[in-house]
Amino acid sequence: MSTRDTVTVRVPAKVNVQLAVGAARPDGFHDLANVFLAVSLYDEVTVTRADALTVTCSGPDAAQVPLDRTNLAARAAELLAARHGLSPDVHIHIAKDIPVAGGMAGGSADGAGALLACDALWGLGSSREELLEICAELGSDVPFSLIGGAALGTGRGEVLTPVEAGTFHWVFAVADGGLSTPAVFREFDRLTAATAVPAPQADPALLAALRSGDPDALAATLANDLQPAALSLRPQLADTLAAGTGAGALAALVSGSGPTTAFLVRDEETAAKVAAALTASTTCRTTRTTTSPAPGATVLAR
Ligand SMILES: C[C@](O)(CO)[C@H](O)COP(=O)(O)OP(=O)(O)OC[C@H]1O[C@@H](n2ccc(N)nc2=O)[C@H](O)[C@@H]1O
Numbered sequence: 001m002s003t004r005d006t007v008t009v010r011v012p013a014k015v016n017v018q019l020a021v022g023a024a025r026p027d028g029f030h031d032l033a034n035v036f037l038a039v040s041l042y043d044e045v046t047v048t049r050a051d052a053l054t055v056t057c058s059g060p061d062a063a064q065v066p067l068d069r070t071n072l073a074a075r076a077a078e079l080l081a082a083r084h085g086l087s088p089d090v091h092i093h094i095a096k097d098i099p100v101a102g103g104m105a106g107g108s109a110d111g112a113g114a115l116l117a118c119d120a121l122w123g124l125g126s127s128r129e130e131l132l133e134i135c136a137e138l139g140s141d142v143p144f145s146l147i148g149g150a151a152l153g154t155g156r157g158e159v160l161t162p163v164e165a166g167t168f169h170w171v172f173a174v175a176d177g178g179l180s181t182p183a184v185f186r187e188f189d190r191l192t193a194a195t196a197v198p199a200p201q202a203d204p205a206l207l208a209a210l211r212s213g214d215p216d217a218l219a220a221t222l223a224n225d226l227q228p229a230a231l232s233l234r235p236q237l238a239d240t241l242a243a244g245t246g247a248g249a250l251a252a253l254v255s256g257s258g259p260t261t262a263f264l265v266r267d268e269e270t271a272a273k274v275a276a277a278l279t280a281s282t283t284c285r286t287t288r289t290t291t292s293p294a295p296g297a298t299v300l301a302r
């Protein structure tokens with residue numbers, strides 16, 4: 001067993017540079033061709049030995065984070081402990097920087113982070129495959145939060161194939177209030193009810209653009225099938241998208257299920273300009289500038 005009493009793991013947010021969505025499956029999920037990119041915006045999850053499983057959270061969005069057993073970090077600790085016949089008695093603290101219910105996989109990041117942190121705290125040495133299996137049980141986005149970088153997700157997004165990616169610069173506009181992921185998928189179903197939804201396919205031109213690190217090529221291929229659904233539920237997001245492209249972003253899209261919007265920019269200077277214009281437009285709550293790809297869940301040496 002490990003002799004450490006506390007372990008901190010840093011976990012990145014994500015943006016989906018391609019999100020191709022198929023028809024609803026009998027189990028209610030949708031098959032995806034989901035090209036994930038981890039960005040340099042992180043939560044930190046600290047686990048400490050304790051007498052009971054408890055969760056606390058700090059950061060500007062902390063009040064919106066559940067502190068009971070529905071928190072994905074608590075569920076991760078419980079699943080890992082149950083597999084090994086251990087009690088999940090840890091205090092989990094989440095230092096939250098990823099917007100809550102923003103389409104950037106914040107809860108998923110905390111699930112993956114708590115899993116890796118508990119594995120280290122309890123000295124289990126689980127293989128990556130074992131951890132990925134638990135991640136998939138926790139949610140469709142959780143496996144990617146563990147591996148980070150860039151990857152194609154198929155199935156409901158949990159079957160991952162890492163892909164190569166050069167460096168890109170992004171600005172994110174964080175909206176007031178969140179959007180529920182199931183509600184956005186339901187709206188997708190409503191909007192596509194009269195059409196034959198094709199099987200989702202990864203776009204080879206987008207994968208080549210990612211590899212090349214050419215922002216113009218990536219800008220021309222960004223695509224999110226959930227964007228019409230997110231815009232239908234939150235029409236004001238169109239104003240945010242227009243404010244960012246008007247200020248010099250190469251392309252703009254809704255991040256995953258939204259309502260965070262993502263702006264691909266050429267370089268750091270343009271990022272600062274676009275972020276300032278978005279703030280001045282008053283069409284968002286706050287902005288964040290990031291780069292990609294970012295590493296996956298990482299134990300911090302402390
Ligand atoms: C929109 C994305 O963030 C893109 O990466 C993900 O597809 C959502 O992943 P997530 O938040 O981890 O979602 P889960 O916790 O697995 O599922 C929440 C709900 O979203 C819907 N859902 C999710 C993933 C998927 N492939 N099809 C779906 O229809 C289902 O209604 C599901 O009940």
Ligand SMILES: Nc1ncnc2c1ncn2[C@@H]1O[C@H](COP(=O)(O)OP(=O)(O)OP(=O)(O)O)[C@@H](O)[C@H]1O
Pocket residue numbers: 064065066070071072073094099100101102103104105106107108110111141178179181256257258
């Ligand atoms: N650790 C957590 N942090 C934030 N929300 C959590 C957490 N655990 C559970 N939740 C619940 O999950 C809901 C969605 O939050 P989250 O921040 O993961 O959304 P999201 O970023 O849109 O997710 P995704 O991009 O994976 O669809 C929250 O409203 C909250 O009720």
